[in-house]
Amino acid sequence: MFHPLPVFIGLRYLKGRSGDKFGRFVSYMSTAGITIGVMSLITVLSVMNGFEGQLKNRILGVLPQAVIAGDAELAPDVNTIAQWDGIVGTAPLVSTDAVVQSALSLGAGRLLGVDPQSKEPVRAFMVRGQFEALTAGSYALVLGRKTARQLDVSVGDKVRVMITSASQFTPIGRVPSQRNFTVAGIYDTATDVDGQLMFANLNDVARLMRLPRTQPADLRLFVAEPFDVPKLKVKAESLGYEWSDWRELRGELFQAVKMEKNMMGLMLSLIILVAAFNIISALIMVVMEKQSEVAILKTQGMKQRDVVYLFVVQGASSGVIGAILGGIAGTLLAMNINGIMAVLNISLLGNGISLPVVVKPEQIFSVVVGAIVLSLLATLFPSIKAASVRPAEALRYE
Template structure:
């Protein structure tokens, strides 16, 4: 059905200069509109891919996939409990944990902190936090030395340097002494956590033995951190593993504390698809206008082609090819430009921030302080294919209108 004549004429019409400058303007506008829409959509999707990747690689590097925590008294026979959890289906690693919430005091400065008391050798099996720490990372934590690793923003607000002493204020665990002065323990800053986001201003690490000594728990722990095989099934896997223990436990996963970030990323991705595809659709409507005007310009040519034996489908395909070339040109230009900008998007935004002296992502609010970007070839191909398909659909009405012209009427004018 697709004749070489239709392809030849369609390509020739797409390259030919229109008699009307207005038609040429609409044609160029349609190509530019499609290119801008495709470029913007690719850049937006790359940014969303980057946010998702940073959520997985940075935030979940220090936030466990799952946690179980004793409801009442701390767990004494935690070695046995750890072994039982390790046998749970889908569980890759388990580490003991004590969560210590308190205040850090340095001179006149006082800041809230969430400390994770861990065993370094066990924590490295479930966490990649070492990659974002200065010095020896978690291995720098030694029992009995009262060392702390704090987020760099938290240390900066307290005016702390490596080697400085800081006071940890803890609430009194005895209910009869709840209104008394808090417990005070002296610690030394031995490392910094540099995630580059919100967690840098609130999170810290200490050795499990130091937390046990500060709280007077002996060899007890509060709960366990888990690393699971299927990240999106973390809640289910953690709950199933916790059922193996004969304790009343709180069960949490990363979805409870950070899941809203993942949901927000997916929602923005969906909204971006809809909005940007509408932009491409509007640009494709210009193809309709271009072809309708082109059909009116070439009514005589169409009539002559029909008298020479050209069929309706050849006429239709001629104008479909002409419109499709606009869509292809716009999609290719947008895909190439969008891909190049996506590869250097983080650097370009960082340069813009330095030029205007303003940071777009405040680390006190967002989980990272820079705009990430990760280009996926599937996104480029999908967006380009949809743009071309929408361009092809936009050619149908003008093409059918062209094939419906009567040669006798047109040549008799």
């Protein structure tokens, strides 16, 4: 098969001479370093993608992603808002902070008044009871598993719900609005949301909050991509609506996850960087060894740029091979990591819980291409150094 001369000689140098075991060892270690770095980076990023996606599904799926406050003077136009880009659904909502008391304990959380016939993601996480039991006038309540354990209650038990923001004056002083509710269901998202959100019927919560009948309910927005809410906020506020979204309750959590993901990516990228320095070291050794051969090639008419290409081919081949092998190995490892851990009897999360893994092709492509580009950059200095060899000086003592 025909190859351009720099490519042919570069690949020949890549194999090395049979007696140059140390040089070949350094070259192989450079390839292995890039392979391990790319494989580790793809695997860790895929697992972090899984955790991020799971948090988004379990937390942002249950939390109100965005809420436009209802106002008698400027009531949200449901039909118009539902047509906005990125909005996949709407539902009426009233919410307030509340204290809930059982016979044995006391807790607090966010009480959401919802329409049981409207879209409500928490239905998918119900473990006891029925969400549809939240009918108007029933004063039924759906609690998270964590809150239910704290209060030591189950379906059918009575609890007292108190709202301090709707207190009223009595002869004995200011008393919060309160009423007995019946626990109608328990949900479990396996996150701390289970200890914070409580659900009841929209009308029951409005009565407990003593809201005027003329005041419309807030409008809850379901967003296709929760991380796009800043754009929607700008649009809503430009129309005079009062806006709130999930970032006020959980923004710091996702910022922490994003920062941890970036830091893990940076740390593992250092492995690839170290391997790239190995390429520089290996190429410098080859350049020092091949000075006389380069001089002969230049006397035969090889141009400086061809000499540069020659050593770029040799050095970059290690990077390209390592990046491709690392990409394939990292993808296979990420897709089968739970099976491998099961065979080795390792459970990082305990109780046999599998690691969430989301493999993103565009992410793999970026990592592999980044490793190849870094390898190419690592070859430039030694290659230019080789091209600067002067034949007369290199062959003086030959």
